[in-house]
Amino acid sequence: MTPRGQVLLWVAQRGSAAVLGLCVIVHLATIIVAVQGGLTGAEILARVRGSGAWLAFYSLFVAAVAVHGPIGIRTILHEMTALRRGVVDGLAVATAGLILALGFRAAWGLYGAA
Amino acid sequence: MKTAGVAARRSTAYDPDMTETLSVQVWRGSERGAFVAYSVPRRASQTVLDVVTHIQRRIDASLSYRFACRVGMCGSCAMTVNGRPRWTCRTHVDRVAKNGDLTIAPLRNLPVIKDLAVDMREFFDKWARAKGQFQPTASRRDGFAVVRPDSAARKQADAGIECIGCGVCHAACDVVAWNRDYLGPAALNRAWTLFSDTRDGGQATRLAAVAGDAGCHACHSHQSCQEHCPKHLNPTASIAGLKRAAAWAALKGQI
Numbered sequence A: 001m002t003p004r005g006q007v008l009l010w011v012a013q014r015g016s017a018a019v020l021g022l023c024v025i026v027h028l029a030t031i032i033v034a035v036q037g038g039l040t041g042a043e044i045l046a047r048v049r050g051s052g053a054w055l056a057f058y059s060l061f062v063a064a065v066a067v068h069g070p071i072g073i074r075t076i077l078h079e080m081t082a083l084r085r086g087v088v089d090g091l092a093v094a095t096a097g098l099i100l101a102l103g104f105r106a107a108w109g110l111y112g113a114a
Numbered sequence B: 001m002k003t004a005g006v007a008a009r010r011s012t013a014y015d016p017d018m019t020e021t022l023s024v025q026v027w028r029g030s031e032r033g034a035f036v037a038y039s040v041p042r043r044a045s046q047t048v049l050d051v052v053t054h055i056q057r058r059i060d061a062s063l064s065y066r067f068a069c070r071v072g073m074c075g076s077c078a079m080t081v082n083g084r085p086r087w088t089c090r091t092h093v094d095r096v097a098k099n100g101d102l103t104i105a106p107l108r109n110l111p112v113i114k115d116l117a118v119d120m121r122e123f124f125d126k127w128a129r130a131k132g133q134f135q136p137t138a139s140r141r142d143g144f145a146v147v148r149p150d151s152a153a154r155k156q157a158d159a160g161i162e163c164i165g166c167g168v169c170h171a172a173c174d175v176v177a178w179n180r181d182y183l184g185p186a187a188l189n190r191a192w193t194l195f196s197d198t199r200d201g202g203q204a205t206r207l208a209a210v211a212g213d214a215g216c217h218a219c220h221s222h223q224s225c226q227e228h229c230p231k232h233l234n235p236t237a238s239i240a241g242l243k244r245a246a247a248w249a250a251l252k253g254q255i
């Protein structure tokens, strides 16, 4: 990867951290508000099912995690293992793919839950 | 009378709990080696470098170590003292060996040549890789450059300029240990002082040289360098400045 690409990864990790900061605040606030009257699956579904706003929010959350986490994993693997650069980059991309797939599946599942 | 006077002076200069001899473990060998124990008389105002010198002059002349100025200017005497990297000529024994035990090893993160002397080539090669040389924009025919002492750039350069190249921060940095390509705090601090030098013309190549996974963006900002720097510099802050500058340059496509 070129030095410019490496710097842009660093920028992406900082940017996604800022997005995650906001997402986590919304997420925690929602939990605190939602548990006031006890927490049930039905209540969660009533809130998120068919809601484009919540789908958009959780999609953004998932995308930010998929950017932020794997860049950190790439650094950790590089510093802590003897794996070659190409292998490390491949593992980071694979992790991003996994997070995106599982995360969107969950968000989409709640949106369209019967 | 005279002896009693000396004894009285000594007793006031000495901490009553202080031991009369130091029990010193010194690394002997190269990368492979072992600690060897020496017993060294304790003296008032004794520095760790004094202890090493005593061993070399009085006990074992084959001990290798490095020093030059003995006053904290040349940066050649750094060693690991009781587990921490320090300049030994200005580290008083009183401060680091309260119970009289000293363990002296070579600096971490650099190859050991022999005993307490490490090979500094890698360290200074990284300064060169970070474009740590001034790139002039004027010739001797031009007038003096005017850099106002109170200008932001000058203050920024001043904050990091007093580096003596001792390698203490390099030894203290875990990222240097984990990532041998990492330029390290001293080279990056040097690059930052030049980046802040309004007379320098090498900024674009310097930023490109210090950006990315082996450069400033590998720094974890855990400030071990700042904690240990004997000159109380803050390489972490210099590196943060480089990170920002290089990030903007990358976004604008300049590097």
Ligand code: SF4
Residues within 6 Å of the ligand: B172, B173, B174, B175, B176, B184, B185, B218, B219, B220, B221, B222, B223, B224, B225, B226, B235, B236, B239
């Ligand atoms: S702040 Fe950066 S340069 Fe300083 S010790 Fe930590 S990782 Fe190394």
Ligand code: SF4
Residues within 6 Å of the ligand: B162, B163, B164, B165, B166, B167, B168, B169, B170, B185, B186, B189, B228, B229, B230, B231, B232, B233, B235
């Ligand atoms: S920044 Fe401080 S610790 Fe590092 S080489 Fe310079 S003087 Fe030594």
Ligand code: FES
Residues within 6 Å of the ligand: B067, B068, B069, B070, B071, B072, B073, B074, B075, B076, B077, B078, B087, B088, B089, B090
């Ligand atoms: S001998 Fe010069 S800095 Fe210690």
